[in-house]
Amino acid sequence: MNLLLAEDNLPDALLLKEAVAQEDLPVRFYVESDGEKAIEFIARAEQDPAAPSPHVALLDLNLPKVDGFDVLRRIRGSARFSAVPVLVVTSSDSPADRKTAAELGARYFRKPASYSDFLKIGPFLRSFLEEHGLL
């Protein structure tokens, strides 16, 4: 299972990978460090059958160049990947952001400031994938 992670903060990317590894989820990470690169990844997958296709996407919101919601909109606007489950993983606690994510059909996970809390994203992701029939 291919997981597209759009995250510019390396420490967070590592933490996410660790949470996934601890939960022992069968996913392969494709990490893009800005919004533009994430969109390019999707475009490649749409055009090139040989390129990896995302089965699930984890998006940070505050990304360089193009922000996470634009990446999310690109996915929802895609012919092939509009139904891909998306989880917004962000430091933001803004109600507006939560609302926008919900409107675009994405789940929301706020990054916590403690290691054990952060690792909770593992079980959260597992149930999320199960909900979408990916596990």
Place this chain on the structure above:
Amino acid sequence: MRAFREIPIRQKLMAIVMASTAAALLLAGTGIVAFDSFLYRRDLERDLSALARIISDNCTAALTFNDPRVAADTLNALRARTHVVAACVLGLDGSAFARYSRQNANAGCPQSASADRTSFAAGGLVVSRAITLDGHRLGTLVMLYDLGEISERTRLLGLTVLGVLLISSLLAWLLSSLLRGVIANPISQLVSATTSVSVTSDYSVRVPKTSGDELGQLVDRFNEMLASIESRDRILRTALQERGEALRDAERARERFRFMAESMPQKIFTAAPDGSIDYFNRQWVEFTGVEFEQLTGERWTRFVHPDDLEENVVVWRRSVASGEPFLFQHRFRRADGAWRWHLSRAHAMRDAEGRISMWIGSNTDIHEQKEKEQELQRANDDLQQFAYSASHDLQEPIRNVAVYSEIVLRRYHSVVDEDGRQFLGFLAEGGRRLATLVDDLLAYTRAGVLESGATRISASAVLQNALSNLTEAIRESRATVTFEPLPDVFIGEAHLHQLFQNLIGNAIKYRGEDPPRIHVSAERQGSYWRFSVQDNGIGIDVQYREKIFGVFKRLHHDRKYSGTGIGLAICQRVVDRYGGRIWVESIPGKGATFFFTLGGQASEVEARTLESAAG
């Protein structure tokens, strides 16, 4: 007959009495005369018949002996009867045997057809009598008796009757003159009373009752009728008088209102119950530069900004239909063409029956405040955006410090010594606290900003939402949260969410030995709702009841009650922003109840703020 109908009752009564008296007397008189005449004639006939028999008996001898002289003497005895005109004794051959005639009368023997007969002839009554002796007829006696006696008697009787008639009539006239008053007077009095009532409208007159008969009853009924009309008239007069006074009062009140409205610095209007505006004060005329007549009815809408007009009309009609107060912010065009923001409000005045009698409204120029408010809103929006970005951008490095010091502490546990582990622990803890502080500061910033999305929201729904965020804490502490149905309130959803989450979070955090029992309820207090969050926790000492609402104010420093000391400050700020109040009542060791009030209409709160700013 028609003429008779027209004459007064008095004369009518007289005429009736006189006519009936005369008719009765006339009839009686005629009857008496006729009967008397009949009796007299019968007696006369008998008398004459008896006389004839005597005479004829006395003449028997004279005829037998053929001695006319004796017969003549016998006849001469008739002198005593002055009305015997002539008498003859006739022989069997019909020739006169003897004769008698009254002095001065030279009558021949009266003609007689047969004997023993009495008949009226032209000259008078003729009596014939056969003169017989032992059954043999000797001759015939014939007498003529004039009717002068009868005529005279009849004349006398007629005169008597006439005299009686005259005297009776006179008596009847006198009596009826005296008695007609019995009937005519009450009627006249009734007539004069009705005339007086109809002319003067004075219903206090009464007709004196003089008899117990139908006329008396008529007088009684008439008096009763007058009394009833009089009392109704009095009630009507009183009602009219009161109405007149009420109208004068209303006019005075109107005058007073006009005077007040004209002298107010604010724009004032009034509307009919159907919502059509019927009055604008002088300030309106000065503001718009047009005459009063060009504003009334629906004409004022020409001065409302086109962007505001549609909603304005909808909101106004809604108020008019429901009777709810009207409250609206809109722009009006000034005489120089400038659009000025106004805050308009109107309240329905109701009469004793609760029906709307009129609307009274004011329009306050809030243009400067509105502009400042808009500036402030922009500044707020900017600040809010900045706060979010700052918070977000701060969170990332803080999180890295906190999380990674924790990772180092776990993964490289054996590499660092005891001091190193402690210091790494400080780093992790400090980072977490810093992250919480940044979050709380953001929340505190947001609490002071009026969200433009303050709408009517269900407090129950927001409470459920807040509870779902606290699921973990509720489960861990084995807390029970109960709540009553909560009302709809006007507040930003995030703000109410914050209130519930902080207060219930505190109730869980500051728990005692027993599992927390928390109860949320709301109670209407005038135009406000008073919410309460009650717990069975450790409570708060009375001296700290004010202090706890300050920023960074905490009562506990042990790890058990961790926190930044900003939660209640946020609550205070939110409630302040909506014109409400927050306070706590507590018995230390037994629990605490936090109360806060919120208006049912956030717009009312906003309007009050704006108006007080506009002075």
